Amino acid sequence: MERFPNPIYVASPLLPSLDDIQGELTEIWGTKWLTNMGVKHRQLEACLKNELKVQNVSIFNNGAIALLTALKALDLPIGSEVITTPFTFAATPHCISWNNLKPVFCDIEPDTLTIDAHRIKNLITPNTSAILPVHVYGFPCNVDEIQKIAEEYSLKVVFDGAHVFSTEIDGRGIGTFGDITMFSFHATKLYNTAEGGCLTYGDDGLVDKIYNLRNFGIRNEEKVADIGINGKMNEIQAAIGLLNLKLFREEQTKRMAVRARYYENLDRVAGIRIPRLRTDVTDSCQYLPIVIENSFPVTRNALYNILKKYNVFARKYFYPLCSDYEPYKALPSSSRENLPVANDLKNKVLCLPFYGSLELQEVDIICKIIAENV
Ligand SMILES: Cc1ncc(COP(=O)(O)O)c(C=O)c1O
Numbered sequence: 001m002e003r004f005p006n007p008i009y010v011a012s013p014l015l016p017s018l019d020d021i022q023g024e025l026t027e028i029w030g031t032k033w034l035t036n037m038g039v040k041h042r043q044l045e046a047c048l049k050n051e052l053k054v055q056n057v058s059i060f061n062n063g064a065i066a067l068l069t070a071l072k073a074l075d076l077p078i079g080s081e082v083i084t085t086p087f088t089f090a091a092t093p094h095c096i097s098w099n100n101l102k103p104v105f106c107d108i109e110p111d112t113l114t115i116d117a118h119r120i121k122n123l124i125t126p127n128t129s130a131i132l133p134v135h136v137y138g139f140p141c142n143v144d145e146i147q148k149i150a151e152e153y154s155l156k157v158v159f160d161g162a163h164v165f166s167t168e169i170d171g172r173g174i175g176t177f178g179d180i181t182m183f184s185f186h187a188t189k190l191y192n193t194a195e196g197g198c199l200t201y202g203d204d205g206l207v208d209k210i211y212n213l214r215n216f217g218i219r220n221e222e223k224v225a226d227i228g229i230n231g232k233m234n235e236i237q238a239a240i241g242l243l244n245l246k247l248f249r250e251e252q253t254k255r256m257a258v259r260a261r262y263y264e265n266l267d268r269v270a271g272i273r274i275p276r277l278r279t280d281v282t283d284s285c286q287y288l289p290i291v292i293e294n295s296f297p298v299t300r301n302a303l304y305n306i307l308k309k310y311n312v313f314a315r316k317y318f319y320p321l322c323s324d325y326e327p328y329k330a331l332p333s334s335s336r337e338n339l340p341v342a343n344d345l346k347n348k349v350l351c352l353p354f355y356g357s358l359e360l361q362e363v364d365i366i367c368k369i370i371a372e373n374v
Pocket residue numbers: 062063064065088089091092134160162163184185186195196197
């Protein structure tokens with residue numbers, strides 16, 4: 001089989017046309033208002049509120065700062081424990097640590113690869129203040145069970161929803177679950193503002209708090225009300241966001257066709273398992289993870305290298321686990337005994353190239369490499 005002439009990466013950003021960007025930039029240049037909650041910023045917050053079907057939206061310069069702010073806004077006791085998943089991007093535990101809180105890792109479910117809600121209770125101590133689950137790859141967590149536990153033990157819940165833009169469960173926006181949800185608008189995400197993110201939340205009492213934390217605590221020229229940082233999204237990011245809001249549904253539809261083609265090809269390949277969504281969920285189409293089971297002729301790492309030889313750059317998301325990172329590996333909850341499923345799957349999951357402009361013939365070739373070149 002021929003090597004692809006150009007590299008095929010795991011993601012490709014959704015880009016508005018240069019003409020449309022030019023139009024937006026002309027408007028922004030006209031106002032000479034580049035940041036600090038300008039017109040585009042206000043428009044984008046209003047549009048996202050409808051799109052995500054949520055009560056409140058605060059947009060940020062990136063998802064990590066948004067998540068950092070979410071934990072800060074809840075005033076969790078310093079040094080308290082936050083139960084989270086090791087099967088996620090570095091930002092999740094790092095935002096806990098930057099708030100002077102302690103991450104406690106909980107194992108994951110083998111099917112959805114999200115936090116195993118039934119194992120959360122065992123990790124709760126008198127020092128636990130919150131749960132930070134991640135809707136990983138676009139698969140929603142067991143939100144009902146997590147909510148039940150949170151209510152029983154009076155814990156806050158912050159969802160890392162970096163991967164679930166536009167996801168709904170039974171018609172309900174995923175950003176309405178828990179106390180706060182963070183969405184990332186990074187370039188690799190289905191919906192992007194180059195860099196960016198937002199928080200969604202139901203409690204109107206958090207609006208001012210989050211506004212202050214995002215803008216140095218500044219309320220007006222003479223009043224600084226809180227110890228805030230700079231989490232503001234600028235007007236150029238917001239303009240990209242407004243344009244991409246008109247485009248992401250079409251991108252999603254194309255991704256569904258790409259995904260269907262992957263399923264059609266790979267369902268026939270023994271030893272490859274494809275985690276599937278629940279039927280009551282409309283998802284973001286963020287990533288396309290496959291699980292390379294022990295019965296497959298080669299390991300995940302070997303398959304990753306084979307694909308690379310053909311110029312296909314799949315990603316070992318999430319390897320290593322966050323619990324294997326230097327700052328966390330000595331934590332009691334990072335032990336392999338506590339995280340058997342995550343430790344097994346960290347060596348088996350591979351995210352395949354997945355974006356709307358990926359040709360179906362290219363999908364066929366990638367699948368052929370997987371099926372035949374081992
Ligand atoms: C699960 C998860 N959480 C948090 C983030 C951080 O978001 P951002 O890159 O927008 O800061 C990401 C990444 O991109 C992510 O994948």
